[in-house]
Structures are given as structure tokens and as C-alpha cells.
Amino acid sequence: MSSDVSVAQLAIVGAGPAGLSAAVSAGLAGVRSVLIDAGARPGGQFWRHSPDAKTGDPKLTDLLQTFESLVAGEVVTYLSGKQVWLIQNPATGGFILQLNNSGTVAEPAPHRVIRAERLLLCPGGYDRQLPVPGWQLPGVMAAGGLQAMLKEHQVRPGTRILLGGTGPFLLPVATALAAAGASVVGICEANTVAGWWRGCREVLSAREILAGKVIEAGGYLAKLAKYRIPYYQGAVITRITGDTHATTATIGRPDGSTIRTVEIDTVGMGWGFTPSMELVLAVGARTRVDVDGSLVAVVNGRQASTVPGVWVAGEATGVGGADKACCEGQLAGLAVAVDLGIKVDAALAVRLQRKIRSWRGFGAALHRAYPVPSNWKDRLTPQTVICRCEEVTYSAVQDAQGELGADSPRLIKLVTRAGMGWCQGRLCGFAVAGLCGNSSVVDHADLAAMSARPLAFPVTLGEIADSSE
Helix, strand or coil, X not given: CCCCEEEEEEEEECCCHHHHHHHHHHHHHCCCEEEECCCCCCCCCCCCCCCCCCCCCHHHHHHHHHHHHHHHCCCEEEECCEEEEEEECCCCCCEEEEEEECCCCCCCCCCCEEXXXXXXXXXXXXXXXXXXCCCCCCCEEEHHHHHHHHHCCCCCCCCEEEEXXXXXXXXXXXXXXXXXXXXXXXXXXXXXXXXXXHHHHHHHHCHHHHHHHHHHHHHHHHHHHHCCCCEEECCEEEEEECCCCCCEEEEECCXXXXXXXXXXXXXXXXXXXXXXXXXXXXXXXXXXXXXXXXXXXXXXXXXXXXCCCEEECHHHHCCCCHHHHHHHHHHHHHHHHHHCCCCCCHHHHHHXXXXXXXXXXXXXXXXXXXXXXXXHHHHCCCCCEEECCCCEEHHHHHHHHHCCCCCXXXXXXXXXXXXXXXXXXXXXXXXXXXXXXCCXXXXXXXXXXXXXXXCCCCCCHHHHHHCCC
């Protein structure tokens, strides 16, 4: 069976803030593109919303209006419910993208292969997770997962909820859950507000951003007071217990002392965000370790990667939020147009570059204020599950290291199967990489080893056999 083939000047992977902005920017310049996304609707994880709900974000509303007009005019082809599981760069030039259904929509029209002259990767990111005793119990989720259930599916994930980790993302999740009727028994923030001094230089260089963020933070603090949500600074979730479901959680200090134990039915954890790097690594683009310890793509001032014909925008160049991603996507769209010989507004490109520098500076300050604690390993017990998919414990990882000489994430993965389950290391990859060294800083090679994979997503043998390429 031969695959359906579509041809485009530009293939954009990811319809979040970066990809959506890029499709609009490139489309307005006259570039014909195909936008591919695993979700059922454009907006990505940040602008996630239910089909009949208003987005509430004027920026998304404006983008969607222009985007829909470009789709109607056949300038942009939008493929929802599709994921790219393989990218090939043949010697004849251009790129070949192999697609399959993501399962978010009911059997969409087949588009199995995309041939594109240029490629823009906007894969977004997801909640970074760290293991803690009991986190494998039902009822323990990523903080972003709780938000997704609430925003997209209009489902309250629990009645007594504890949030833990680090970063300001915990605030909107907590207040949204409380507004939906849940009892948020606390937020465990591993760091303190004093951490902002670590990034004061970057904050001062982004003063125009800071004012808006201070107002936003003040709004969340007011809501915490309104819903009487306890906010524990310098505190972490040290243990989650329960027989068949999470029922209690212990809140403690990084030094091991206990603050209190609370009754819960749901726990949401998030240690910032980390980019999805599978496709970036698949095309051979150069990467580096960012301020927050995440693996990110190396790009130039026009979002071009080190691979000719490939641009990267959004969280994959450094986690920095929707505004940064929108600017990078818009700039990348203009850059692709220029590369195709289309004249664009050069002054607009300069303004976007200036905004991106400010947002990257603010993002660096945020990462320095909310780092992953270096002593997270101290809370692990031999029975702590490291890989939830394959149920690999900390003692199994230690045995692989001590008895079998598994001194790298790749070897640990092969020996223990940590990172070989359905999520392919997206949940445990950072932790496994961190367990390989004595330093609190995760090595670049270790991170890349846990993110690189021949196929970006699980596919059936039938899908591989059906491919004509």
C-alpha cells in the first residue's frame, strides 16, 4: 500500500504558540506551508482549550482568525491529530516526514508522507518530573496533566490536591483547581523568593517584561489568599503513600526534616518544563545544555539551526513561555520567506530579535530563581520507582551501575529498561541522566542519550511496511 504524499515549501511541526505564529508569519509573506500537530486543535499545551470554550487569550484569538483565513485560502494546510515519527533528509534535498495518527481525533483523512523544501521544528515541551517515594501510585500526575484535564476536558481531577515542585507554573494550576471547587491543601515550592537575586542582572535587562509579570504574580497571590491555599517555600514533597491510590503525602524540607503530613487524593508535580527534543536530534541539529539543565537546540539570530534548511522555535531553543515562543515563531517564518527569495519587513525582524533577547534574559532569570535542587537524589529509597512505565527501582539502577558497569544513561536503559516504556523516557529521562554523575549538573551527552531515538514515537510494523519512502 502506498502512502499519500503532500508537497509544501515549508513543513512546520507543532501548532503551539511558536508553530502557529510561524504559520501565520510565513503565510502572510506568501510561503505555502503545512502545519502538523498531534493535538485536536491549534494552540498547543499552553493554549489548550475545549472545543466549545472561549480561549480567553486575545493573542490566540487574533492568531486563529488570521490562521483560519490562510487555511481557507489554501496557503496553509493544517493537519491535526498527526505526529511525525520519522524525518529523512535525502541526498536529493528537502525533507521527508513520515506521519501517523496521534489518536486525538477520530481517524482523520490520511496524510502519511510530507515532502518539504524547508523544515521548522516547534515541538514545545512538557513537565519535568523527578522521582519521589510513592509517585507511581494512581492519583499522582504532572501538574500540567491536572491543568489539561481541567482546561480541555472540563474534568476536576480530584477533591483534595497537593502541588509540589518549583516554578511559577504551580500558581495558575493551583488557583484554577480551587476555582473549579477542589480543595488545594498546599503548594510545595522547593525554592524561595530570595532566589530572584541569582538572576537580578537578567531581570533588570528585561524591565519592560518585569512590570507585567509583577502584576500577574500579584494576581495569583491574591487568589491564593482568596482560596486560602497554603504556600510552603523551601519545601518539597518527600513521600506519597497509599495502598491502591495516593491518600497521604508528606511535606518536608530539603534537609530531610518533616513539616507535616496531609490527606490527599491527588498530587500534581512539576519541576519546570523541558523541551521535546526527539525531532531536533533526529535531524542532526547541534544542541547545548541551557541554564535550567535542559537540552536545547543551538540557533542563530534568525532561528536557523546548524542543519541547512532547518529552523527551530519555541521551547526547543530554551524554555521561556508563550510570548518568547510567538516572537521566535514569527521571526522563523520571516527567515524562511527570505531563504525562499521573498522580501519581508526587515525592521519587523529587528524588533522581533530585540524582544526575543529580552524574553530569553527573563527566562534565564526565572531558571536561576527556580533551579532543580541539587539534593533531589537524597530523598530516594532503594524501593523508589525511577521509571514508572517499566517499574524500574532505584536499587535496580544502582545494581546496574555497581555490578554491571552501566555508567551511562544508554547502558542503564539497556540493562534495566528504564526509559524504554511507552513514554520513551520523557518522564524518567532527566532523572536517569542525573543518576549517572556525581555532579548536580546533568551532562550534555547524558541528556542527549535519553532524548535521542530512531523513531520519535511508537509505530506499528504495519505503518513502517506501508510507507513507500
